[in-house]
Amino acid sequence: MNHKVTIADIARELNLTGATVSRALNNRKGTSEDTRRLVQDTAERMNYRRDRIAYSLRSGRTNIIGVIIPSAEINFFGSVVHGIESMANQHGYSVLLYQSNEQPEYEKKGIETFLSSRVDGILASIAKETTEFSHYLEIKERGVPLVFFDRANDSLNIPSVVIDDYKGAYIATEHLIRQGYKRIAHIAGQQHLKIFKDRLEGYKAALTAYGITVEDELVYFGNVSIASGRQAIQHLLSLSKPPDAVFAVEDFTALGAVKEIKDKRIEIPEAFGVVGFANESFDEHITPSLSSIDQQTVQMGKEAFKLLMELIEDKGDVHVQKRTKIVLEPLAAFRQSSMRR
Amino acid sequence: MNHKVTIADIARELNLTGATVSRALNNRKGTSEDTRRLVQDTAERMNYRRDRIAYSLRSGRTNIIGVIIPSAEINFFGSVVHGIESMANQHGYSVLLYQSNEQPEYEKKGIETFLSSRVDGILASIAKETTEFSHYLEIKERGVPLVFFDRANDSLNIPSVVIDDYKGAYIATEHLIRQGYKRIAHIAGQQHLKIFKDRLEGYKAALTAYGITVEDELVYFGNVSIASGRQAIQHLLSLSKPPDAVFAVEDFTALGAVKEIKDKRIEIPEAFGVVGFANESFDEHITPSLSSIDQQTVQMGKEAFKLLMELIEDKGDVHVQKRTKIVLEPLAAFRQSSMRR
DNA sequence: GTGAAAGCGCTAACAG
């Protein structure tokens, strides 16, 4: 472990001063072509690497962004982080990762750490348990750019990147209609979460658009789980006029539905169609393969980073005040569970 | 955006000097109880937060570790990162995340960034395409602690945390034997990768231990994919004495095998047993659910961080030279595809 | 117990 090479070392080596070496290394104007080359070659030879800490202290920029996700163990977020990091890397930024575990206390601690680390900007997906948002507003007050992804809160007036849940639900429902299913049910999620509410709305809108009456008894309110999907099917099939298809609010719920339908020896997709939401990796491997709606996770990460970077670079500009919301298109991922034709 | 509060601000407010404030904030000895309390209260009131950049520049410590993974999109690594970040957070460290995309060029760039950022230590899983390791050795030369997880290279003499692939394969094969299967095949992976080689060895060892002769024709060398699993089954079933069970090197291969076996109308697990490796999330949702070997991903992340932290704190100690290798126990995750009894 | 002063490594003013 040899002593770390600093600008001063290079300066000494070449009988120059630190300032000149710094200028040469950064290709600032005011250095002769000769010295610049000389300095850069020497730096290379001595294996010099700029100290980002010192650079940051002096310049006020860290080229680091903080990212808060509920958990890296959730596929969805791993995928978004993949998009974020790829794009960040491309633009010379590093990613500091923090998990909220769905708890506001962790969120707060993460934000503390990020601010203390002087990150240039923050990307965050709000924890499920969070109901009070002052810690996010503090980021704003500190003048640090912030962008929400996936889990946003419109009332905070903070830029965000989300997907169009309403439209995704609409597409899913429309697909079932076009496949000739006559009574289409919906297994809904908790309605205090906007994404689930939007999906219910999208479902209703599609039915209405095709002249089909929305029947309350065909909407089952579950809690987003495999068990909930099973219960929903049990209930729905017990109706005097049972449905012949279901759009589930999310893939695990759809999976539960599929399992229950199979247990009841009802043929999928011939006698019963199923569509989920999220395009989980298991979708294509179960039998029958599960139709779903893709949320463009990687793209979401990329867009979120790009938006954040714009905010970082426009800082102080009037622009920053402009509320921005990027809404991504959900994509159809239809498979056996709903393809009757 | 009000001006950021510094130690100097607090000192001015209290007619003290920065040195005293710093001591008081950090509970260093040499400050009266009174001033300490006063300073801490004032800091709280003024909403002071220590600047990590300045702290790092002065102290030489960042409390940041760098983590290199192939991709955050791969479940396995998301899970390990979850373990790493949880443990790091608990110990006051932050995680800087970098994806290698399986390419050595990215690895090098990530290492550059980490060293330049003065991370206190580095955790890495080697990229598949990497065959030359000088960039990793440079970390060592720089005196920065490094620990490999999952994908390690024993010849580099660098501490690592891995799972016992040999034993996992042994357990899987033994289980099939105990379930009464008589001719057990193995779909192997590329043998230049140590993990796959170890699994083949474990398979052979289990057979031998139970007095069963290892037959070369029952070992199919595939390339780790669904398609490869299907091909393997086609080949194995065409033998004059076909197997009645298979241990696949990894879950996607096992999945391909299951699909092919089902297509051939052979009953699983009655007429044919299947065990995979990795305990992928789809395992429990396919039909029949897939038996597998769990790799303790979260635990791996936690152990890796703990080991790294020890190295960071023992730095300069003789200890550091001691080669350390933590081998985690693979866990049985047996399900329908192999449970005949 | 507190203050004064120096310095971590870098860059930006200002001179020359």
Next chain:
DNA sequence: CTGTTAGCGCTTTCAC
């Protein structure tokens, strides 16, 4: 075109 000086915010000697 290059050097001198100062300072980012913090901690740590060394005095008093």
